Amino acid sequence: MSxxxxxxxxxxxxxxxGITVELDGRQVQAVRxxxxxxxxxxxxxxxxxxxxxxxxxxxxxxxICSSSHALTSIKATEAAFGLMVSPQTLRLRDLLNRGENIxxxxxxxxxxxxxxxxxxxxxxxxxxxxPDAVKLGLRLKRLGNSIQEVIxxxxxxxxxxxxxxxxxxxxxxxxxxxxxxxxxxxxxAQAAVAIVAGLPPVSCGRVDTIFAALDPGATYGYxxxxxxxxxxxxxxxxxxxxxxxxxxxxxxxAHSHAKHSSWQGSPFMxxxxxxxxxxxxxxxxxxxxxxxxxxxxxxxxxxxxxxxAQAVELEYDIRYTLALxxxxxxxxxxxxxxxxxxxxxxxxxxxxxxxxxxxVHSYTYDAQGFIREADIIxxxxxxxxxxxxxxxxxxxxxxxxxxxxxxxxxxMVARAYDPCIxxxxxxxxx
Amino acid sequence: xxxxxxxxxGVTGCAGDLLNVLNCEDxxxxxVDLVDIREFLMASSEGDHEVMLDVAFIEGCVVSQxxxxxxxxxxxxxxxxxxxxxxxxxGGVPTLDRLHDRGALLQQVYGDFGRTxxxxxxxxxxxxxxxxxGLPGCPIEKxxxxxxxxxxxxxxxxxxxxxxxxxxCRFAENRCLLGQDGALCLGPLTIAGCDARCPSLGVxxxxxxxxxxxxxxxxxxxLYQSMGYTRAQVERAMATFAPLPGAVH
Ligand code: SF4
Ligand code: SF4
Numbered sequence: 001m002s003x004x005x006x007x008x009x010x011x012x013x014x015x016x017x018g019i020t021v022e023l024d025g026r027q028v029q030a031v032r033x034x035x036x037x038x039x040x041x042x043x044x045x046x047x048x049x050x051x052x053x054x055x056x057x058x059x060x061x062x063x064i065c066s067s068s069h070a071l072t073s074i075k076a077t078e079a080a081f082g083l084m085v086s087p088q089t090l091r092l093r094d095l096l097n098r099g100e101n102i103x104x105x106x107x108x109x110x111x112x113x114x115x116x117x118x119x120x121x122x123x124x125x126x127x128x129x130x131p132d133a134v135k136l137g138l139r140l141k142r143l144g145n146s147i148q149e150v151i152x153x154x155x156x157x158x159x160x161x162x163x164x165x166x167x168x169x170x171x172x173x174x175x176x177x178x179x180x181x182x183x184x185x186x187x188x189a190q191a192a193v194a195i196v197a198g199l200p201p202v203s204c205g206r207v208d209t210i211f212a213a214l215d216p217g218a219t220y221g222y223x224x225x226x227x228x229x230x231x232x233x234x235x236x237x238x239x240x241x242x243x244x245x246x247x248x249x250x251x252x253x254a255h256s257h258a259k260h261s262s263w264q265g266s267p268f269m270x271x272x273x274x275x276x277x278x279x280x281x282x283x284x285x286x287x288x289x290x291x292x293x294x295x296x297x298x299x300x301x302x303x304x305x306x307x308x309a310q311a312v313e314l315e316y317d318i319r320y321t322l323a324l325x326x327x328x329x330x331x332x333x334x335x336x337x338x339x340x341x342x343x344x345x346x347x348x349x350x351x352x353x354x355x356x357x358x359x360v361h362s363y364t365y366d367a368q369g370f371i372r373e374a375d376i377i378x379x380x381x382x383x384x385x386x387x388x389x390x391x392x393x394x395x396x397x398x399x400x401x402x403x404x405x406x407x408x409x410x411x412m413v414a415r416a417y418d419p420c421i422x423x424x425x426x427x428x429x430x
Numbered sequence: 431x432x433x434x435x436x437x438x439x440g441v442t443g444c445a446g447d448l449l450n451v452l453n454c455e456d457x458x459x460x461x462v463d464l465v466d467i468r469e470f471l472m473a474s475s476e477g478d479h480e481v482m483l484d485v486a487f488i489e490g491c492v493v494s495q496x497x498x499x500x501x502x503x504x505x506x507x508x509x510x511x512x513x514x515x516x517x518x519x520x521g522g523v524p525t526l527d528r529l530h531d532r533g534a535l536l537q538q539v540y541g542d543f544g545r546t547x548x549x550x551x552x553x554x555x556x557x558x559x560x561x562x563x564g565l566p567g568c569p570i571e572k573x574x575x576x577x578x579x580x581x582x583x584x585x586x587x588x589x590x591x592x593x594x595x596x597x598x599c600r601f602a603e604n605r606c607l608l609g610q611d612g613a614l615c616l617g618p619l620t621i622a623g624c625d626a627r628c629p630s631l632g633v634x635x636x637x638x639x640x641x642x643x644x645x646x647x648x649x650x651x652x653l654y655q656s657m658g659y660t661r662a663q664v665e666r667a668m669a670t671f672a673p674l675p676g677a678v679h
Contacts, residue, residue, distance in 0.1 A: 009471065011471045011472075011473075011474060011475035011477070012471075012472065012473065012474065012475055013472070014445045014449075014472065015440075015445060016440070038441065038442030038490075038491075038492075038493035038494045038496070038497055038524075038548075038549060039493060039494075039536065039539070039540070039544075039547060039549045040442060040493065040523070040524040040552070041524070041527065041532070041535045041536065041539050042523065042524075043538075043539060044530060044534075044535035044538050044539055045523065045524075045526040045527065045530065045535070047530070048662075048666065049666065050663065053636070053667065053670070056636055057523060057526075057670065060444050060446075060522070060523045060568065061444060062444050062445070063444045063445050063446030063449045063450075063569065064445065064449060066444070066446065107452070111452065111473060115475075121474050121475045121476030122470075122473050122474030122475065122476060123473065124462050124467070124473065124474060125474070125476070127459060127462070131459070134459070135459070138455040138456075138458060138459075139455070141452075141453075141455055142453075142455040142456070145453055145455070153627065153628070153631050153633070154627060155450075155453060156446045156449060156450060156453075156569045157446065157568060157569060157638070159627065159628045159631060159633050160631050160633065162633065167631050167632040167633045168631040168632050411475075
């Protein structure tokens with residue numbers, strides 16, 4: 001007998017998507033992650049735009065990762081024009097990326113994912129019974145937003161980060177306030193880890209997984225780097241940013257506006273779990289204790305561990321950011337007008353690690369500095385195929401007769417990937 | 431007093447306006463006490479899809495039949511409909527499609543598959559249904575959203591500024607990027623309410639809140655052209671967040 005299990009419209013994610021599973025008895029016929037988000041065609045819409053305008057337009061692809069879209073765009077434009085920015089600019093970009101990661105992980109862990117484990121429909125319902133946990137999550141989320149406001153000038157669609165640097169420097173007063181907030185954040189992060197460690201275990205199956213993450217160099221981070229590491233059972237492979245297409249041989253799939261990526265024919269996973277798996281050795285002692293407390297062992301084929309990896313990053317980033325802000329306060333910020341590039345015809349590719357994993361922007365400019373072509377590949381698009389595999393894994397460990405439980409597991413797997421669906425539909429040409 | 435029933439919805443957008451509602455971290459739990467949130471899919475898996483609402487907030491623009499169906503269904507079940515953000519109010523970045531051949535863009539981004547998807551030129555909500563009030567901003571400003579909720583709770587429709595960003599810039603005693611630096615700053619054309627966020631940081635306004643009442647595009651275009659920008663560049667800049675008056679699909 002064939003049955004169809006449908007999650008019409010997935011709640012507590014960014015954007016519009018659904019899940020369909022077709023079963024023949026216990027046999028899985030098909031598993032689909034559908035995207036219903038309308039086509040905004042943003043890579044097409046930046047055709048003909050001046051290099052000074054591009055980052056501001058593409059940030060509108062997605063709000064939660066808007067700082068990353070802006071920074072990745074700027075990285076691609078600077079690569080096209082061969083512009084090297086100052087160490088101070090790189091530090092501030094690092095800070096902006098970490099602010100986004102803190103906000104996004106706090107939002108995801110506390111407002112979107114935790115209600116699943118505790119079986120509440122939302123954090124608002126959860127707050128009725130456990131206000132402290134929700135308030136803690138909101139404080140951490142606000143901290144991430146404050147960092148983005150101070151550095152980026154706005155917590156969504158930042159305006160202060162531009163090609164060549166930053167339009168204005170944050171004031172000492174605001175950095176001091178941020179330092180205050182971060183001190184509270186360090187304590188909050190420990191409490192957050194305790195809450196995540198205490199969530200009841202749920203099993204959604206395990207599937208052998210290939211991971212991909214940007215090599216950040218000597219420091220665990222999200223902005224620096226131009227080499228992607230792919231880790232499979234056969235070992236590591238390095239892919240240069242400019243060759244990103246070998247990693248994203250994409251195909252359009254009929255049920256979704258999103259296109260599926262694969263590496264040498266196999267789907268792969270990107271995001272916090274991939275980063276901790278490949279670059280976890282760059283984290284410090286404190287993070288090792290957090291990992292032990294959370295019971296996060298890598299590599300793992302369990303997609304829900306991505307939630308734990310986010311908690312590890314959240315805790316680390318807050319401590320790291322505090323140290324960075326203290327360093328900035330000590331060194332002082334030099335006024336530094338953004339560097340002007342030597343505009344020329346050419347290509348440039350920028351890759352960074354937003355909260356959900358690898359993001360690629362690749363542009364071709366004409367000699368006057370107007371966009372001729374643009375490719376944007378988002379983490380949710382890269383993850384889509386692996387997400388479907390992991391949902392199959394969840395079906396395999398579930399009783400198909402128990403539809404509510406099966407749906408809950410499917411939703412938890414989808415949510416663990418923290419999909420950003422507005423992002424996923426803006427994909428490259430084939 | 432019974433709490434007003436409200437719903438938060440999204441059609442095609444970046445979720446930034448809905449996220450900025452959740453970003454009111456210090457007020458969120460109070461907000462939940464003051465209004466009865468019946469639907470907010472981005473935040474809750476429990477939704478009441480039938481109940482009549484007092485206020486519905488919708489983010490995003492309409493680019494598909496599906497979007498149109500959602501917007502019409504929400505209109506049917508709400509007393510007041512608020513367009514949340516620039517996409518909902520003016521169409522936003524997706525309406526840049528009016529400067530391009532949309533068929534060619536679809537082919538470029540999706541290949542032949544582009545012909546099979548439910549998609550059409552981007553429109554603002556008021557091109558589809560009656561909108562009672564709009565909150566501009568890409569994204570909305572949190573203080574304006576909270577003030578609007580307070581007004582609605584008191585039975586008033588919120589007021590928007592009637593002056594452009596330039597007025598806020600002068601008030602802040604900013605250096606004028608247009609007059610002094612020759613930047614293509616859209617402050618004179620853009621509705622105020624952001625405290626001249628960008629010019630205060632030394633960045634030209636790109637018009638993310640949409641047009642101010644009485645914005646005179648033609649005379650501004652002449653001014654920008656006299657500063658050395660081409661007509662095409664000026665028109666594209668002015669159309670980034672809201673179609674120019676008279677721009678059709
Ligand atoms: S108005 Fe701006 S913030 Fe709101 S949905 Fe549109 S792009 Fe996003
Ligand atoms: S100054 Fe202009 S671009 Fe900046 S936030 Fe205000 S309206 Fe938007």
